[in-house]
Amino acid sequence: MTQRSALMARRPLAAALFIALIAPGMAFAQTAKEKALEARVAELERQVQLLLSSQQQQQTQITTTQEQVTQVQAAQAAKPAVPAGKQPIQGTTIMTAANPGTTFSYGGFIKMDAMATDTSDGRIADGSSGRLFYVPSTIPVAGAGADGGDPYADFHAQFSRFWLSADHVTDSGDKFKGFVEMDFFGGGSNALAGNETATNTYAVTLRHAYVSWNNWLAGQTWSNFMDVAALPDAVDFVGPTDGTVFVRQAQLRYTQGPWSFSVENPQTTVTPYRTGTRFNSGDNALPDVTARWLTKGDWGHFTVAGMVRQFKLLDETDTGASVSVSGKFNLGKSDDIRYAVNAGQGIGRYLAFGVGSDVVTEADGDISALDGYGGFVAWRHVFSPKVRTNLMYSASHFDNDAAITGFGVTERTQSMHANVIYSPFPKLDLGAELIYGQRSLEDDREGDLKRLHTTVKYTF
Structure with a gap:
């Protein structure tokens, strides 16, 4: 075998050895990146859940407030109207023991x-x-x-x-x-x-x-x-x-x-x-x-x-x-x-x-x-x-x-x-x-x- 032939035969072997040597590092690098990505995804999911929970709480508060407004409007509608240009003395009836709507x-x-x-x-x-x-x-x-x-x-x-x-x-x-x-x-x-x-x-x-x-x-x-x-x-x-x-x-x-x-x-x-x-x-x-x-x-x-x-x-x-x-x-x-x-x-x-x-x-x-x-x-x-x-x-x-x-x-x-x-x-x-x-x-x-x-x- 000539020297040139021997050199050509050793090149694939070197390449294989190189690949064998760097493969574990590449695998290790890939695993760390994936873990980082997974952590970021998990954080994003947590933040999304927090946003959803906050939105649900706000919606509940809005619904409760709307119900309270409706109740107040209904109570005000049951009271006699305040004459134009005059303000009521207080928000609730002054006659707490009387029939509702008593003036x-x-x-x-x-x-x-x-x-x-x-x-x-x-x-x-x-x-x-x-x-x-x-x-x-x-x-x-x-x-x-x-x-x-x-x-x-x-x-x-x-x-x-x-x-x-x-x-x-x-x-x-x-x-x-x-x-x-x-x-x-x-x-x-x-x-x-x-x-x-x-x-x-x-x-x-x-x-x-x-x-x-x-x-x-x-x-x-x-x-x-x-x-x-x-x-x-x-x-x-x-x-x-x-x-x-x-x-x-x-x-x-x-x-x-x-x-x-x-x-x-x-x-x-x-x-x-x-x-x-x-x-x-x-x-x-x-x-x-x-x-x-x-x-x-x-x-x-x-x-x-x-x-x-x-x-x-x-x-x-x-x-x-x-x-x-x-x-x-x-x-x-x-x-x-x-x-x-x-x-x-x-x-x-x-x-x-x-x-x-x-x-x-x-x-x-x-x-x-x-x-x-x-x-x-x-x-x-x-x-x-x-x-x-x-x-x-x-x-x-x-x-x-x-x-x-x-x-x-x-x-x-x-x-x-x-x-x-x-x-x-x-x-x-x-x-x-x-x-x-x-x-x-x-x-x-x-x-x-x-x-x-x-x-x-x-x-x-």
Whole structure:
């Protein structure tokens, strides 16, 4: 074999040996790369799983949020709409114990009264109601030679009041209402209260407290025998008190269209035989029964009411019936006439804060209803949106039998009122009223009252 041939034979062998030597390295390199790739793939898979899990959590949160938004929207839709331009006080109902959808309202007024009074026959007792507003029965009557002394002044804010109302309408259209109203015309609750020495503190007193359900009403409010809508625009608490039916008491009332009927708390005021004094018996067994018919329109309103009562003192009883005709008649946009005529047997407790008695006792102990009547007329004129004035006349009369009642009982009262009320801003009233009142007894003795009554009243 030549040298060239030997060299050619060794070349494949060298190549084989070279391949054999580098093959394990190449295999090792391939294995490390694959492992690195596998690690990267595993990391990518882990990151993808994290992304998928995060996306699922976000989707769950979005779904939960959408459900909550839907619930809030449904709850808001069930609530009464907030008037345009106004914001709700809070996001949830203020009446947590009421039926869902119940609306709450609050209102009232602050009223400060200041008055100067001159009475002909002595002063009205300090602390009595007659020092706070016009009460005919408190006008002193002392007879010839009596001297009323100098005029005297009183300031107070006891007729400030507030009310709370809860109204609800069911899905079927049933209407419910709960209403409470209070003022501060009452006695004090401690030794320093209810007097003018230091604190002038007066207790909260109940005016109205009733619930109504559609046509039914139960609780304390104005008597169905009283026409509140006919009351004049007075600076005084009532104004033409002498001829006004004015009673608030517990009752059950039903109203259907123009008709309303009620059974109300009974009470009998009694004048004992020949004493001239008066007391409440509290012996009644049957309620006072009333009925009213009302018609109204752009012209005003007109109403007629009737009442039947039982009077009782111990075992003695009597009955009586009364009637009231009242209304308001509009004389154009700036004027109206308001009026009432009331008469009946045993009407005393209902008329003029009880200026007369319901019944009198006779010598043998029997009781008999006392006839009485009264009324008022008032003219209201509006000069402008800020200024208005009212003129009023009112009177009451009782048919006492002096042989039974004695001569010291009230036979008649009357009063005249003239006022001007200025409202510089809506809901703010500044008023002044001149009052002349007179009370006459059965023996013809008379006493009179002259008063300038001013007020500042803000309604909210």
